[in-house]
Amino acid sequence: MFERVFADATARDWDDAPDGTLRMAVVGCGWQARAESLPAIATADYCTPTVVVSGSAEKRAELGGTYRVTAIDYEEYAAGVATEEYDAVYVATPNRLHLPHVETAARYGKAVICEKPLEATVERAERLVAACEEADVPLMTAYRMQTAPLVRRLREFVRDGGIGVPLRAGGDFTFPALDGERGPDQWRLDAELAGGGALFDLGVYPLNTVGFMLDTAPVSVSGETRSAGEAFDEVDEHVDFNVTFEHCVGSFSASFSGYPTTRITVQGSDGRIVVDPAFGAYENRDVTVDTDEGHVRVIGVGADETREEFDYFANAVLTGADIEPDGRDGLADVRAMAGVLESAETGRAVRLDGDRESGGPRRPRDRRT
Structure with a gap:
């Protein structure tokens, strides 16, 4: 049993080799998004960053230039600016701010991967999940493990x-x-x-x-x-x-x-x-x-688990596969x-x-x- 299970500990059992690339907007550009998530999305097999959302003009300028993406602020994101440039949203803001950003993504029909924990309270997490279910958009909790x-x-x-x-x-x-x-x-x-x-x-x-x-x-x-x-x-x-x-x-x-x-x-x-x-x-x-x-x-x-996480999400969205987390x-x-x-x-x-x-x-x- 050992040999069968651990023969290739890097094999992706979820990989359907989808066609196309999932264009992603990164909402929230704190340390984790800049140091871990954006580099992972940029080097992933099935997704790429096309939009970044930040309240900092300095971060917008830096990340927009580094990744050659459209950089907008939160008001522009909520108003629907650049929606034609992304297919899915990664929400990486502080916990209590997840809900409005996910609701915005759901309103525009975008798939969502949201950082853990989903929200700061049970009631807000329930509303977040309901927003995606009512809009019939995929929602993944960012459990890279x-x-x-x-x-x-x-x-x-x-x-x-x-x-x-x-x-x-x-x-x-x-x-x-x-x-x-x-x-x-x-x-x-x-x-x-x-x-x-x-x-x-x-x-x-x-x-x-x-x-x-x-x-x-x-x-x-x-x-x-x-x-x-x-x-x-x-x-x-x-x-x-x-x-x-x-x-x-x-x-x-x-x-x-x-x-x-x-x-x-x-x-x-x-x-x-x-x-x-x-x-x-x-x-x-x-x-x-x-x-x-x-x-x-x-x-x-x-x-490379962060890259695995975003490729898993992109694979599921592009193929219509079920998302476990x-x-x-x-x-x-x-x-x-x-x-x-x-x-x-x-x-x-x-x-x-x-x-x-x-x-x-x-x-x-x-x-x-």
Whole structure:
């Protein structure tokens, strides 16, 4: 089974070799869009940037020249300027601003790939998903891990019984939010814009990736948050949360301070998978799998996941294929994370009625709407 699953850890099982190229507008030109997403779109096989949207005249001039694209501001985007120049929209603004930009794309009939988490509150995420469904436009939540060939091989391995029955999973994503040139004024530390701190920004990675690998949805969640530094007065600096899946339990953590860590473990009745590092956009994955059948290690795969993400999206839009990490997938995770924050406030576990396909439960009340 090892040989079959991991023979080619870079093979795209979703690639239909579509004709044509998807023209993309990038809405929001912060660090991630400039450093990761735009270069990935520009070098992808099936899509290309044609429009950038930014509130900064300096960024518009720089990116318009670098990528030879039309550069417009947010008012022009909302008014429909340059709609004839793009087929799809990538939304990379702060969480609470996703909704209006996605609504604009849906209004003009454009496919959407929106950064995770989908929005800052459950209610706004629901409205975002509804806007795309009512306009009948494709919506993808930007979960690059789900498009990575190696992660997809691991899901296949688990689904085929490679580690027996999954019993426990763990994951940690620690990223020092204030290191380097990042100061306390960043939007990720603003509760209104972000919706949550380490949980929303980092904890969503192990939550979604483990759920994807196990091919199952959370049943209930519980958690605790804590913040020590003054910069984290509005959001959680650290979060530890437990997730009960249908046949497995998960224990996860995320932190905005501490030694950088990105790790996933999945333990089954007959084996174990460890991915370390697991989440960094530029990190080559180091995967070990141990079972009674033997030991396998895969090293040096995964550094092009952002490009995989956009090619996956473009392939689906151009061919009409189903999108796995769709809007309902992203909505389910926003609901689960809202449940973790609710549990942290009440001290009680939160039951999540429904499943990933239907977007999970409707939470009784958001902290902010």
